[in-house]
Amino acid sequence: MAELTIDGKKVVSRPGETILQVAKRYGIKIPNLCHHDEVKPYTACRLCLVEIKKGKRTKIVTSCDYPAEEGLEVKTSNEKIEKSRKMLMELYLSRCPNLPVIQKMAEEMGVKEPRFEKENEDCILCGLCVRVCSEVVGRHALGYESRGPERRVVPPFDEPNPLCISCGACTYVCPVDVIPIEEKDGYRIMERWHKKSKLVACEKCGKYFATEEEIEWLKEMGLPEDKAKLCMDCR
Amino acid sequence: MAVEKVKENVKEVLERYGYNSARMIEILQDLQDIYSYLPKEVLEEVANTLELPLARVYHIATFFRAFSLLPRGKHVVQVCTGTACHVKGAYRVLERLSDVLGIPAGKTTKDLQFTLETVNCVGACALGPLVIVDDKYYGHMTPSKVDSLIEEYRE
Ligand code: SF4
Ligand code: FES
Ligand code: FES
Numbered sequence: 172m173a174e175l176t177i178d179g180k181k182v183v184s185r186p187g188e189t190i191l192q193v194a195k196r197y198g199i200k201i202p203n204l205c206h207h208d209e210v211k212p213y214t215a216c217r218l219c220l221v222e223i224k225k226g227k228r229t230k231i232v233t234s235c236d237y238p239a240e241e242g243l244e245v246k247t248s249n250e251k252i253e254k255s256r257k258m259l260m261e262l263y264l265s266r267c268p269n270l271p272v273i274q275k276m277a278e279e280m281g282v283k284e285p286r287f288e289k290e291n292e293d294c295i296l297c298g299l300c301v302r303v304c305s306e307v308v309g310r311h312a313l314g315y316e317s318r319g320p321e322r323r324v325v326p327p328f329d330e331p332n333p334l335c336i337s338c339g340a341c342t343y344v345c346p347v348d349v350i351p352i353e354e355k356d357g358y359r360i361m362e363r364w365h366k367k368s369k370l371v372a373c374e375k376c377g378k379y380f381a382t383e384e385e386i387e388w389l390k391e392m393g394l395p396e397d398k399a400k401l402c403m404d405c406r
Numbered sequence: 407m408a409v410e411k412v413k414e415n416v417k418e419v420l421e422r423y424g425y426n427s428a429r430m431i432e433i434l435q436d437l438q439d440i441y442s443y444l445p446k447e448v449l450e451e452v453a454n455t456l457e458l459p460l461a462r463v464y465h466i467a468t469f470f471r472a473f474s475l476l477p478r479g480k481h482v483v484q485v486c487t488g489t490a491c492h493v494k495g496a497y498r499v500l501e502r503l504s505d506v507l508g509i510p511a512g513k514t515t516k517d518l519q520f521t522l523e524t525v526n527c528v529g530a531c532a533l534g535p536l537v538i539v540d541d542k543y544y545g546h547m548t549p550s551k552v553d554s555l556i557e558e559y560r561e
Contacts, residue, residue, distance in 0.1 A: 305459065314461025316468045327464035328446060328475075334460070 173241035178248075184239035191219050191234040194247065201234055201247050202256060202276065204263075204346050205297035210306045212236035213298050217259055222246040253280075261285045266292050272347045293349045294324055300341030300350060310334045310388075313341065313364070326364050336384035337361050337368035354379065373402035407447050415440055416451040427456045430466050434473055443474040471525070479514045479521035481559045483507070484538040488527025491534035495548070499535050500524065502549035506556050519561065 173184045177199050184193045192208065194201050204216035212235045221234040224244040231252065234245070246252075260277045265285035267273050270293060277283075298315075301324055305311040312335035316325050326332035337359045342350040353360045359368045359382050368382035380402035381389075390399050398406055419436045423429040433452065438444050444467050453460040467473050485491075485500045500522075504510055507520050514521040530536055533545030539559060547555075 301461075305461075311459030311461050314459070315465045318469050327449075327460045332460075 173239060175239055175241065175243040175245060177245040182239075188239045189235055190221060190223070190232075190237050190239050190243070190245055193239045194234065194245075199247060202280075203235060204276075204295060205299060206235040207299055207303065207344050209344075210299065210302040213302060215297055216295070218256055220252050220255060222249055222252060256280060257282055262287065263295060265289050267295060267347070269293070270295075270347045270349070293347070295347055296322060296324065297346055298324070299344040299346060300324060303340045303344045304335075308336070308338055308340050310336060310338075312336075326366075329365070331365045331367070335361070335364055335366050335368075336388050337366050337382045338385055338388075371400075373405055374400040375405040376402060378402055407445055409447070412445075412447050412451050416448060416455060420452070420455060425456060427458055430463070431470070434467055438473060442478050443476055446475070449475075471523075474521075477514065477518060479519050481519060481540055482521045482523060482538075483556075484523045484525045485511070486526070486528055486530075486534065486536040486538070487524045488531070488534075490527065490531035491536050494534040496535040498549050499537060499547045499552060502552040503537075503556070506552055520556075520559070 172186065175182060175184065175193075177190070177194050177197065180197065180199070182193050182197050189212065191201055191203060191206055201219050201221060203219040205213050206219065212233075214233045214236050217233065219234045220231055221237075222229055222231050222245070223237065224246075225240075225242070234247075257280055260273075260280050260282040262285070263273050264277045264282060265287040268285070268289045269291060273295070301313045301315065304313045312326055312332045313324060314327060316323050316329070326335060337352075339352045339359075339361070342352045342361070350361065350363050353362070354370065357370050357379065359370055360366070368384055370379040371381055371383055371386055372378060373380050386399050390396065415437065419433055422436065423433050434444060437448050437452070441448065449463050449467055450460060452458075453463045467475060483503060485496055485503060487496050487500070500511060503522055507515055507522055509515055509520075509522055511522050511524045525538070528536065528538070530543060530545070533543065535547045537544045537547045537555070539555070544555060
């Protein structure tokens, strides 16, 4: 537990919390695109910059990985921060001009037409899907390919990956909502990863509730055989 | 690709580096020396043996330009596009090579004879523009010298 201030407001942090997490809990908004409470910080988007004052010294840090320490004075905005956030938004908007989430964020920050050449990418490379798959689900089905302008997120070889269980955790965390998941004719389909998984019906109520791979995974994780045949409601 | 042979090659290389995944770059380099590129089966075998996610191995293999995941030509033609060579006209040489071989940089000819690539400064700036074919250096290249250079290697 530590006491600090954010934008002049006194806040109390819980053990292990970052500045961004405390701020969120207190309803103080800090823009961010690559943070999720379930995975480790990655500091890819650089939007969560804040100014911190420790004693006499001030500096600008990423709030998603900076621990909420005792006595910090945090400012979530100042001229310099706004300037770099706007610049970043302009870059995001030129990379992904057609993403509603990005359009909206840019608008809120007063960023209009980007000065840079427009591309039509739909992934901002925040890495959340990669991280949730490895850190939370434990499957490591996704990763990066290449670097620089060619860098993208794919399953290895951009082919259907047997490690992917079509659980949809990536869909859930993607901040720009570009990992569609669909259930059709007894299959769950994750088009972005070229993955099609057969659905299994609950032995009791007959509703589709999981993919075959998910059930295998649950069993490996120690769920007893008989329970693995039932949906959450019937378990 | 013969599965047994892949297993054998991978095992031999991994042994050389004590099955230490921190030496992945050297491991992949040695494997590429054997195959002239990194076949999918090889990357899978490396990941399996070292118990690493394939996604990680794939990332490393695609991260460095020195690695190729596609078969490469019998001869690898590299054009240095480092600053010095660039200033001395490397791009005109590259363009001519592209025309003569009929492929853009990064690709391999259909008959698997040539792969055309660009590299960054190789430390021979005084010789720029520099072209390297296999392991041989050709300095002070000009577009007009390209045709005869390729003829030397063409079968
Ligand atoms: S697909 Fe979505 S979650 Fe994955 S890196 Fe791209 S933007 Fe982030
Ligand atoms: S949320 Fe901190 S850098 Fe993206
Ligand atoms: S720039 Fe080509 S060798 Fe240095």
